[in-house]
Amino acid sequence: MSEEKSLNFIEEIIETDLKEGRYEQIATRFPPEPNGYLHIGHASSICLNFGLTQTFPGYTNLRFDDTNPETEETEYVDSIKEDIQWLGFQWKNEFYASDYFEQLFGFACQLIEKGLAYVDDSTSDEIRAMKGTPTQPGSNSPYRDRSIAENLDLFKRMRQGEFPDGAKVLRAKIDMAHTNMIMRDPVLYRIKHAHHHRTGDAWCIYPMYDFAHGQSDSIEHITHSICTMEFIPHRELYDWCISNLEIFPSHQYEFARRSLSYTVTSKRKLLQLVNEHIVEGWDDPRMPTISGMRRRGYTAESIREFCDRIGIAKRDNVVDVSMLEFCVREHLNRIAQRRMAVIDPVKLIITNYEEGKEEILHAENNPEDEQGGHRDLPFSRELWIEREDFMEEPPKKFFRLGPGLTVRLKHAYIIQCHDFKKDEDGKVTEIYCTYNPETKSGEDHSGIKVKGTMHWVSCAHAKTAEVRLYDRLFKVENPASEEGDFKSYINEDSLHIVKQAYVEPALMNTSAGDKFQFLRLGYFTTDRLSTPEHPIFNRTVGLKDSWAKETKKEQA
RNA sequence: UGCCUCAUGGUGUAAAGGUAGCACAUCAGGUUUUGGUCCUGCUAGUCUUGGUUCGAAUCCAGGUGGGGUAACCA
Numbered sequence: 001m002s003e004e005k006s007l008n009f010i011e012e013i014i015e016t017d018l019k020e021g022r023y024e025q026i027a028t029r030f031p032p033e034p035n036g037y038l039h040i041g042h043a044s045s046i047c048l049n050f051g052l053t054q055t056f057p058g059y060t061n062l063r064f065d066d067t068n069p070e071t072e073e074t075e076y077v078d079s080i081k082e083d084i085q086w087l088g089f090q091w092k093n094e095f096y097a098s099d100y101f102e103q104l105f106g107f108a109c110q111l112i113e114k115g116l117a118y119v120d121d122s123t124s125d126e127i128r129a130m131k132g133t134p135t136q137p138g139s140n141s142p143y144r145d146r147s148i149a150e151n152l153d154l155f156k157r158m159r160q161g162e163f164p165d166g167a168k169v170l171r172a173k174i175d176m177a178h179t180n181m182i183m184r185d186p187v188l189y190r191i192k193h194a195h196h197h198r199t200g201d202a203w204c205i206y207p208m209y210d211f212a213h214g215q216s217d218s219i220e221h222i223t224h225s226i227c228t229m230e231f232i233p234h235r236e237l238y239d240w241c242i243s244n245l246e247i248f249p250s251h252q253y254e255f256a257r258r259s260l261s262y263t264v265t266s267k268r269k270l271l272q273l274v275n276e277h278i279v280e281g282w283d284d285p286r287m288p289t290i291s292g293m294r295r296r297g298y299t300a301e302s303i304r305e306f307c308d309r310i311g312i313a314k315r316d317n318v319v320d321v322s323m324l325e326f327c328v329r330e331h332l333n334r335i336a337q338r339r340m341a342v343i344d345p346v347k348l349i350i351t352n353y354e355e356g357k358e359e360i361l362h363a364e365n366n367p368e369d370e371q372g373g374h375r376d377l378p379f380s381r382e383l384w385i386e387r388e389d390f391m392e393e394p395p396k397k398f399f400r401l402g403p404g405l406t407v408r409l410k411h412a413y414i415i416q417c418h419d420f421k422k423d424e425d426g427k428v429t430e431i432y433c434t435y436n437p438e439t440k441s442g443e444d445h446s447g448i449k450v451k452g453t454m455h456w457v458s459c460a461h462a463k464t465a466e467v468r469l470y471d472r473l474f475k476v477e478n479p480a481s482e483e484g485d486f487k488s489y490i491n492e493d494s495l496h497i498v499k500q501a502y503v504e505p506a507l508m509n510t511s512a513g514d515k516f517q518f519l520r521l522g523y524f525t526t527d528r529l530s531t532p533e534h535p536i537f538n539r540t541v542g543l544k545d546s547w548a549k550e551t552k553k554e555q556a
Numbered sequence: 557u558g559c560c561u562c563a564u565g566g567u568g569u570a571a572a573g574g575u576a577g578c579a580c581a582u583c584a585g586g587u588u589u590u591g592g593u594c595c596u597g598c599u600a601g602u603c604u605u606g607g608u609u610c611g612a613a614u615c616c617a618g619g620u621g622g623g624g625u626a627a628c629c630a
Contacts (some may be wrong), residue, residue, distance in 0.1 A: 124628050165628085179558060309579065452625080518592080
């Protein structure tokens with residue numbers, strides 16, 4: 001615990017600000033636009049913003065950046081709030097940029113009165129044309145020199161709804177030759193006769209991001225307004241507005257958004273996957289959304305740990321998914337109860353075990369947790385085992401079943417295979433073994449050592465469950481940087497549904513979100529659609545599999 | 557092309573002019589009634605060229621490469 005954790009560059013800035021007395025406490029905010037579900041990239045920002053005010057004195061607001069009524073919906077507001085809380089964070093205030101519409105309107109009037117904003121009748125095409133290019137200065141709008149009185153009158157009439165969409169905009173009067181394109185008389189307000197999810201039809205003019213965000217920060221006395229790198233050019237305008245309005249000086253700091261290999265994290269692309277039914281909704285377990293990951297079985301703790309490990313910096317990055325998978329496994333290994341399930345079953349018959357006999361075994365729930373307790377596990381003559389655990393002609397290092405081979409059945413006996421049966425297609429249908437009654441788990445004094453231990457489910461006691469196996473959604477590491485449509489890189493085998501898996505009785509009557517390790521198969525969670533009559537388990541992540549690695553090496 | 561920004565093993569991230577470290581991944585081994593967990597060890601890095609300095613990943617200058625930016629989106 002004596003280890004001093006190094007600070008990221010934002011924490012360093014804050015520490016300096018605090019030390020030098022610029023602030024006594026800080027305020028941050030998480031500012032989502034309610035036009036999509038939160039994803040793993042947002043989780044990073046959430047952990048940053050809320051984490052900052054856990055390590056330093058201060059608080060964090062949740063503020064919805066809802067200035068574009070055409071794309072925003074209450075459904076998104078609700079999901080965003082749920083996801084943040086599920087991740088384990090609580091905001092101090094729940095605010096909306098739309099709360100400030102009246103105040104923002106007032107700010108705009110102030111700029112007009114200072115001669116720093118004007119109403120422009122140009123079309124968007126004309127404005128774009130007059131913008132110039134990075135190397136060529138733009139040109140002034142013919143409406144740029146309207147009088148203050150006329151601008152004020154026009155702007156108020158815009159608000160009254162006298163003009164149709166697109167007829168006029170309010171622009172800042174800065175410099176059409178500015179090297180920063182953002183500063184070439186940016187649009188501040190536009191006319192949109194659209195229904196807003198919160199203000200209804202009260203407004204028909206809406207502020208642009210650049211006029212809403214900074215002022216909202218200022219109104220809330222946000223000290224450190226943290227956003228991603230693409231907003232760097234906007235900082236100059238952010239500061240310009242605050243300084244000319246002479247309001248609380250919030251400051252903007254930028255970090256590089258985190259990206260994850262084999263996934264996309266762009267709301268536009270995620271929306272597309274949902275709308276085109278490539279996935280089954282925002283919370284499809286293959287989605288990198290918080291809700292998708294939650295349904296997949298990720299824990300909030302593991303996502304927080306992940307965000308902590310990948311850190312915050314300003315350079316471009318693609319974090320390897322294996323880092324994320326490591327974090328879930330690490331947590332789930334500690335908390336998930338062990339169960340047995342067979343996904344691809346083949347029958348095993350213990351020929352020297354009395355027919356009709358059954359034993360109730362005492363199986364530990366979690367070897368990592370001494371307080372984890374035990375469960376009853378029925379054993380009998382006929383068992384289901386995993387088809388891949390038997391090989392007719394096993395290679396040397398195959399520590400499972402094959403003619404003559406010996407293995408332990410987890411929590412039960414050591415068995416030896418002496419025969420098997422195949423159908424006319426050559427498919428193994430039954431495997432015959434004998435068991436050694438002296439080798440019962442916990443009472444084994446035989447001294448026999450075996451290399452392999454296998455999972456199984458008693459046929460007579462097995463329950464049927466649906467198991468959903470997920471794989472990465474994309475075939476390439478960075479779909480966003482690949483040529484052409486990102487959808488052409490989708491992995492069409494990202495979901496494999498097993499309708500009839502056999503599970504031990506202790507797996508009945510679980511609740512949505514319960515987490516288990518199916519021995520040797522991976523971590524699974526009960527899906528929200530699961531019912532006692534039709535249980536469904538989602539595979540969160542497989543176990544590390546050094547045997548699979550070995551066989552892959554052989555093939556190469 | 558202007559402006560902005562970034563550059564440390566395969567990946568992510570530290571080192572505030574003084575021994576380049578940590579984690580993931582990889583590889584090799586040990587323990588194990590999960591080929592899991594755990595433990596041990598290996599491999600592998602400062603974009604380039606100059607300068608300042610006793611000493612540079614760090615400071616300066618030039619180059620190269622990546623990313624952002626020219627929506628009535630955020």
